[in-house]
Structures are given as C-alpha cells and as structure tokens.
Amino acid sequence: MAMNNKDKRIVVLSAGGTAGHVFPATALLKELETRGLEVKIITDSRGRKWADILNISTNFQIQASGFFGKGVFSKVVGLLKTLFGMFQTIFIIWRLKPALVVGFGGYASIPAILVASFRSIPTVIHEQNSVLGRANRFVAKRVDKIATSYQNVRFLEKTIENKVVFTGMPVRSLVEELRSTEYPVILDSSSLRILIFGGSQGANIFSRVLPQSLDRLDVRLRSRIEVIHQCRVEDTDTLVSNYRELGIKFEVSEFFSDLPEKIAQSNLVITRAGSSTLAEITIIGRPAVIVPYPFAVDDHQTTNAKEFESAGGGWLFSNRSFTPKLCAGLLKEVLFDPVILEKKAMSSKNMGQVGAVSRLADLSLGLISKSSPVESGVAK
Numbered sequence: 001m002a003m004n005n006k007d008k009r010i011v012v013l014s015a016g017g018t019a020g021h022v023f024p025a026t027a028l029l030k031e032l033e034t035r036g037l038e039v040k041i042i043t044d045s046r047g048r049k050w051a052d053i054l055n056i057s058t059n060f061q062i063q064a065s066g067f068f069g070k071g072v073f074s075k076v077v078g079l080l081k082t083l084f085g086m087f088q089t090i091f092i093i094w095r096l097k098p099a100l101v102v103g104f105g106g107y108a109s110i111p112a113i114l115v116a117s118f119r120s121i122p123t124v125i126h127e128q129n130s131v132l133g134r135a136n137r138f139v140a141k142r143v144d145k146i147a148t149s150y151q152n153v154r155f156l157e158k159t160i161e162n163k164v165v166f167t168g169m170p171v172r173s174l175v176e177e178l179r180s181t182e183y184p185v186i187l188d189s190s191s192l193r194i195l196i197f198g199g200s201q202g203a204n205i206f207s208r209v210l211p212q213s214l215d216r217l218d219v220r221l222r223s224r225i226e227v228i229h230q231c232r233v234e235d236t237d238t239l240v241s242n243y244r245e246l247g248i249k250f251e252v253s254e255f256f257s258d259l260p261e262k263i264a265q266s267n268l269v270i271t272r273a274g275s276s277t278l279a280e281i282t283i284i285g286r287p288a289v290i291v292p293y294p295f296a297v298d299d300h301q302t303t304n305a306k307e308f309e310s311a312g313g314g315w316l317f318s319n320r321s322f323t324p325k326l327c328a329g330l331l332k333e334v335l336f337d338p339v340i341l342e343k344k345a346m347s348s349k350n351m352g353q354v355g356a357v358s359r360l361a362d363l364s365l366g367l368i369s370k371s372s373p374v375e376s377g378v379a380k
Contacts, residue, residue, distance in 0.1 A: 011032055011039050012041075012102070012116070013102050013104065014042040016064070016106010016107055017045065017050075021047065021104045024104055024171070025043075025102075026041075026172070027170040027171055028361060031170075031357045031358065032365075035365070042089065044062060044085075053255070060092050062084075063081045064082055064110070082110065082111065086115070089112050100122050100365075101115075101124075102124045103124070103136070104128070105126070105127060107135050109135055109139075113143060114139060122144050122370075123145075124145045124147060127146065127148050128149050128169060129150070129300040130307055131153065132154065133300070137155060140156075140160050145364075146160065146164045146165070147363055154303065155298070165363055167359040168353030168354075168355070169356050175279075178263070178264045179352065183286070183342060191226045192331070192334065193267045194226070194227050194267065194269075195266035195270070196228070197229070198232075198272055203291070205291065207239050209327055210327065213331060216324060226248065227243060230255065230256055236254060240252050259280075268287055269286050270289045271291075272301060273292040273301035284352070287348055288308070289314055291317050292304070294318070294319045308348075314348065
C-alpha cells in the first residue's frame with residue numbers, strides 16, 4: 001500500500017564501491033520504490049561511478065577504505081578513512097532517521113550498519129557470494145538479519161545462524177524479463193556467438209587468450225564465430241587489430257550498457273565468477289566458461305564458480321589452466337557438437353534464482369513492521 005509523501009518511510013542502502021555491491025543494491029532500491037518507500041544510497045566514490053552508469057542517484061558519498069590484511073601504514077590510513085566515514089554517516093543517519101538500513105558489503109557499507117545498530121534501527125546485510133565477505137563478517141553479530149545468495153555460505157559462525165535467510169541474488173527486473181528468451185540454437189551454417197567480459201575491471205587474460213585461441217582454429221570454423229568482447233580500455237586497440245586480422249565478426253568495447261541483452265543473445269559466455277555475473281547468466285540461462293579472478297578476497301570467486309560448475313552450467317578453469325590450446329579445443333568441440341551447449345544452458349537456467357529481490361524486500365520490510373506495528377501496512 002502506497003503512502004502519502006509526508007508519511008513515507010525512508011530506507012537507507014549502503015554498499016561498497018564495486019559493481020558486485022552496487023548492482024544488487026540498486027535492484028532493491030527499485031523494488032522498494034515500487035512499494036512506496038523513499039530509498040537513499042550511501043556509497044564511496046567508486047560506487048558512485050557505477051550508480052551513475054545505471055542512472056541511479058547516489059544520495060550520499062562517504063570516505064571508506066579497506067583495513068584488513070594490509071601493511072601497518074595502509075591499515076592506519078584505511079581505519080582513519082573509515083572513521084571519517086563513520087562521522088559522515090552519523091550525521092546522515094541523524095538527518096534521515098531511516099526506518100531500516102540494508103548493507104551490501106564492501107567497506108563503505110560498514111559505517112551505516114554500525115550507526116544504525118547503535119541507534120536500534122533495524123538492519124539487514126546481504127551477502128552476494130558463497131563466502132561471507134570481510135565487511136559483512138565485521139558487522140554480522142550486530143545486525144538483525146543476514147540474507148544470502150547461496151544456500152551454503154562459508155565463514156558463517158554458528159552463533160549467528162539463526163539470523164540467516166536465503167533470498168538469492170537480487171538482479172534488475174530487466175534480467176528476469178530476459179529469462180523467457182529462448183536459447184539461440186546453433187545450426188550447421190549459423191554462427192557461434194561468444195560473449196566475453198571480465199567484470200567491472202575487464203580481464204587482460206581474455207584479451208590475450210581469445211585471439212590466440214581463435215588463431216588455432218581453421219578458417220572454416222573461425223568463420224562461424226562471432227565475438228562480443230568487453231575489455232579494459234588499454235586493451236581495446238590491440239584487440240580490435242587482432243580480431244580484424246583473424247577475419248571474424250566482432251564488437252569490442254570497455255563497457256556494454258545492454259549487457260543483459262547481450263547475454264541473452266549469446267551461445268556461450270566467457271567470464272569471471274562475480275556473484276552478479278553468475279546470477280544474471282543463470283537467470284537468463286546461458287552456458288559459460290568461468291575463469292575466477294585469482295586475487296579475490298578469500299578466493300570467493302572460485303567458490304562461486306564451483307557451485308556453477310557442479311550444477312552443470314559450464315566449465316571452470318583457473319587463470320593458469322586457461323590457455324589458448326585449451327580454449328581452442330573447447331570451441332572446436334562445441335562447434336562440432338552444439339548440443340553440449342544446449343544441455344549446459346538448461347542446467348544454467350535451472351540454477352537461476354528468480355524473485356530474489358522480492359524476497360529480500362519482504363525480509364527487510366518485515367523488520368520495519370515489527371519495529372513499527374502501527375505502520376505495518378507500509379511493508380505489504
């Protein structure tokens with residue numbers, strides 16, 4: 001039930017600066033707004049960049065920096081930045097007087113969760129990965145609920161298991177709408193459309209390995225391949241030159257605003273193992289070659305990728321094992337037997353968690369109802 005503006009309650013979302021934190025936060029923002037709530041986002045300068053790309057207003061930008069697992073000097077700088085961010089957030093929370101604060105991990109999410117818990121404001125954190133992140137671990141004991149994208153999450157202490165609710169990974173409504181898009185069948189004369197992207201930072205390994213892999217295929221097979229490649233800006237010119245020399249159809253860019261549509265149009269995705277990436281791939285239902293980012297904190301991308309591989313959605317390779325020879329062999333195999341891709345596309349789709357953003361909104365608003373029974377109609 002919608003509210004009058006004067007009665008509209010405020011929900012604060014706090015998120016770290018990567019796309020993996022900002023994207024699910026913006027998905028929840030849209031859902032809560034449709035339910036009649038006013039939503040504000042707190043993030044850092046990096047998060048603001050991603051929100052701007054999505055045309056989402058980041059209402060408050062704070063100072064934040066990591067302070068785990070670093071040298072002494074970096075730890076001190078990180079703690080000082082986070083402390084300053086805490087003072088900024090105290091003022092923000094005092095000014096907004098939110099009914100709820102939801103954190104999405106990353107260091108920029110910590111101050112809002114801590115300030116809210118000190119003020120007895122209901123709090124939820126959402127963990128996108130199959131490993132509880134360091135920022136979320138830091139605040140886990142203070143929050144009311146912990147929402148997860150995976151059924152099993154590492155580093156969840158038994159003392160807080162009663163707070164855990166599996167919701168799945170929130171994605172934009174557009175992604176769920178694309179779930180109805182049928183897998184593009186590969187015929188003997190049709191192209192194999194490959195989408196390659198390395199997450200928010202691109203991935204140099206894909207820019208190196210893919211052209212060399214395609215060069216190993218004979219001209220007849222190569223002519224049936226079409227590549228759509230998101231890369232780092234410094235790799236663009238070299239990549240364009242390589243694909244031109246190979247004589248294949250290609251599209252290269254440092255960013256695709258229509259990435260979900262490109263996933264839906266592809267026969268095979270080659271990518272990293274970020275949680276947002278895997279959520280979109282599985283909801284749309286496309287097979288993928290997953291090469292986890294090897295330096296992710298707690299190696300959470302490998303854990304994410306193992307879940308995907310065990311569900312039958314694709315192939316998992318380490319940075320070291322993902323070679324031009326291996327990739328060329330795989331491409332040759334699926335070109336000769338495209339039914340392999342169709343089966344893996346079905347397994348990928350079966351893994352997709354539809355309705356996660358609605359479940360997270362229900363969980364969050366349920367806390368508002370409990371803390372303010374008089375206005376419980378707001379949460380429905």
